[in-house]
Amino acid sequence: MARSHTQSNKSYARGFTIIEVLIATVVLIAGLLSAAALIGNTLGSTSRNEYLTQAATLASEKLEDLDRYPSSDPHITVSGTTAGSLTADTVQTVSGIAVNYYDEVFFSPSQGFVEETVSGLDVNGNPIYTTLTHNPDGSIGQSNAAPSLTSGLFGFKRRWLIEQDQPIAGMRRITVVVTMENQSVSGMAPFQMSMVRP
Amino acid sequence: MTRTLTQNSRSRATRTSGFTLMEFTVAMSMMIVIGGATMALFQQNVPSFNNQQNTSGLNISMQSAVTQMQLDLVNAGTGYYPGVNIPSWPIGVTVVNQLPSSSCFTPGTFTYTSTCFDTLNILAMSSSVPPSHPTDATGSLTGCSSTTNNSFDIQPIAGMTVAQTAALFSAGNQVLLIKGGTGRQSLQSSGTQMETFVLTGSPTPNGNYVSLPLNPSNSDGTNSAGNDPLNISTVASTVLGTSFCGTDWLMVISPTTYHVDASDPTDPKLVRTRGGVTDTIADEVIGFKVLVAYMGDTATNDVLQYHFNPADYGYNYSLIRSIRVSLIGRTTPNPDAEYTFRNTFDGGPYQVLGSTVIINPRNLSMNGN
Numbered sequence: 108m109a110r111s112h113t114q115s116n117k118s119y120a121r122g123f124t125i126i127e128v129l130i131a132t133v134v135l136i137a138g139l140l141s142a143a144a145l146i147g148n149t150l151g152s153t154s155r156n157e158y159l160t161q162a163a164t165l166a167s168e169k170l171e172d173l174d175r176y177p178s179s180d181p182h183i184t185v186s187g188t189t190a191g192s193l194t195a196d197t198v199q200t201v202s203g204i205a206v207n208y209y210d211e212v213f214f215s216p217s218q219g220f221v222e223e224t225v226s227g228l229d230v231n232g233n234p235i236y237t238t239l240t241h242n243p244d245g246s247i248g249q250s251n252a253a254p255s256l257t258s259g260l261f262g263f264k265r266r267w268l269i270e271q272d273q274p275i276a277g278m279r280r281i282t283v284v285v286t287m288e289n290q291s292v293s294g295m296a297p298f299q300m301s302m303v304r305p
Numbered sequence: 306m307t308r309t310l311t312q313n314s315r316s317r318a319t320r321t322s323g324f325t326l327m328e329f330t331v332a333m334s335m336m337i338v339i340g341g342a343t344m345a346l347f348q349q350n351v352p353s354f355n356n357q358q359n360t361s362g363l364n365i366s367m368q369s370a371v372t373q374m375q376l377d378l379v380n381a382g383t384g385y386y387p388g389v390n391i392p393s394w395p396i397g398v399t400v401v402n403q404l405p406s407s408s409c410f411t412p413g414t415f416t417y418t419s420t421c422f423d424t425l426n427i428l429a430m431s432s433s434v435p436p437s438h439p440t441d442a443t444g445s446l447t448g449c450s451s452t453t454n455n456s457f458d459i460q461p462i463a464g465m466t467v468a469q470t471a472a473l474f475s476a477g478n479q480v481l482l483i484k485g486g487t488g489r490q491s492l493q494s495s496g497t498q499m500e501t502f503v504l505t506g507s508p509t510p511n512g513n514y515v516s517l518p519l520n521p522s523n524s525d526g527t528n529s530a531g532n533d534p535l536n537i538s539t540v541a542s543t544v545l546g547t548s549f550c551g552t553d554w555l556m557v558i559s560p561t562t563y564h565v566d567a568s569d570p571t572d573p574k575l576v577r578t579r580g581g582v583t584d585t586i587a588d589e590v591i592g593f594k595v596l597v598a599y600m601g602d603t604a605t606n607d608v609l610q611y612h613f614n615p616a617d618y619g620y621n622y623s624l625i626r627s628i629r630v631s632l633i634g635r636t637t638p639n640p641d642a643e644y645t646f647r648n649t650f651d652g653g654p655y656q657v658l659g660s661t662v663i664i665n666p667r668n669l670s671m672n673g674n
Contacts, residue, residue, distance in 0.1 A: 164662070171663045175598055175627035214659075221592070221633055221650050221659035241592050241659065242631060243410040243651040245403045245421035247613050 119265065155295060162263060162285040162298035165212055169265050169283045170302045178305050185271040186278050193268045193284045198228045209266040211288070213254045216261050224254045226260055226279050262288035354645070359636040360656050367634050367660040370587040371574055374630055375664050377427050377561045382668035384559070396499065396623040397669045399426040399536045400595045402613055415638055415653040416570035422593040424564040426535045427631070431557040434473045437462045439482070439549040444513035447548035452482070452500050454525060456516040459555055471508040471515045478504045478557050479535055480517070485552040498546030499623070500526050501537045522547060534620030535560055540620040565593050575632070591651065592659065594632025599624040626669055633659045
């Protein structure tokens, strides 16, 4: 009886074995890593949602912009069945005007559209940039310098396609695809939006 | 046996006794260290969390304001001629672009005055006052009236008496006059000339016509800002006229105005005024610019054809076809000296967010123009 109690006391006072400690540590680390991965995924998903919202806004903005032209304007004139492309940067000279069927929009990720650059090509195929900068005194600065993605800007490319007599004769369907250009952002799907106008 | 039982009792006593002073001290020390580290970590994240919350709130505020403007702007120019023959040129938007020559922003206090911000007027025609035609002091169907006089005469509205027509107008109404097309009832507009004035009193029924009191315009059709708060005719333009006749039209304007109320320069507010009611759309607005694209712009190399100076289109607001609104907001300035963040827009201790939107008012691009 006494021996039995003594053994019991020794067993009670004994600490964890190294195997138990290792297993517990592995389980703990696995749990923490899973939680960290979940947080990382959530943050990444939140960022992608933000970028997708920006892409949707830019697509809608371009469609609104193209809707302002009269039906005979070179910017929306179609000779043949289509004008522009959703997969390649396209520029055509129509009635003496360089009509870009793509552009790039750059803006600050932290401050939004306080400063915005839109790019395209001129009639000679040279790149042109228009940067509008809003100043605190209410003035707007305008420059034609090329921006750089390395300066931390967001860059989105918009391409659009104009289809004549779609979906019915006499109408034009305009489709815009917006893709993010920043290589550091992964998992961003292109955003596509269409409208129909005379 | 007795001894064994006694040992067991001691063993139980040892097992069931509390912590020793040493154990307790060690446990408390560890708890304080771990707790302190946790609290420090938490406190480090509090500003970040608050910052994120404020930025999200700012983003929502900007989006809401922009959406409200979209809804109003897309309907600019409605109500000209209900049902038939909508003219191709109606004026639907006027803009007061601020081109500041001196700073309206004080860097030390991060305060803004009203000259930092544009004003956007969205014009629609009143649905409660049908269009009427000008006339002269005899009430002739082909007679003319001039805005350079103290009163402007109109014929009774079709189907109404002179008294009923007079009762529809009241002091403070701003009206729009436009040249008519071929034929009195054609409901078409040539769009060659327009003019505006504000009724300075109640209309007077005069036999077979109604006299509308006004402050006379200048001979070139321009008016002071007081006589034209909607900024249609404050600067000379080729489309302004003063004489309008029986084939022309007079309509009451039902405007919606957006401007920034900077009466509290520490918290400029974007406000919307419609029907005499002013609502705050967004707080802490530090930028509000309205740019326009206009019909007949011949620029060939400008990839962003939006203008922020009305002189570019000769102050002829009827040419406006598309509007680009830029709104910049900020989070509430943080007065805490330990808050070291400074934005790169104006250097203030707050987050800044800019939003833009392009709106193409559906009524301003009719007939392919």
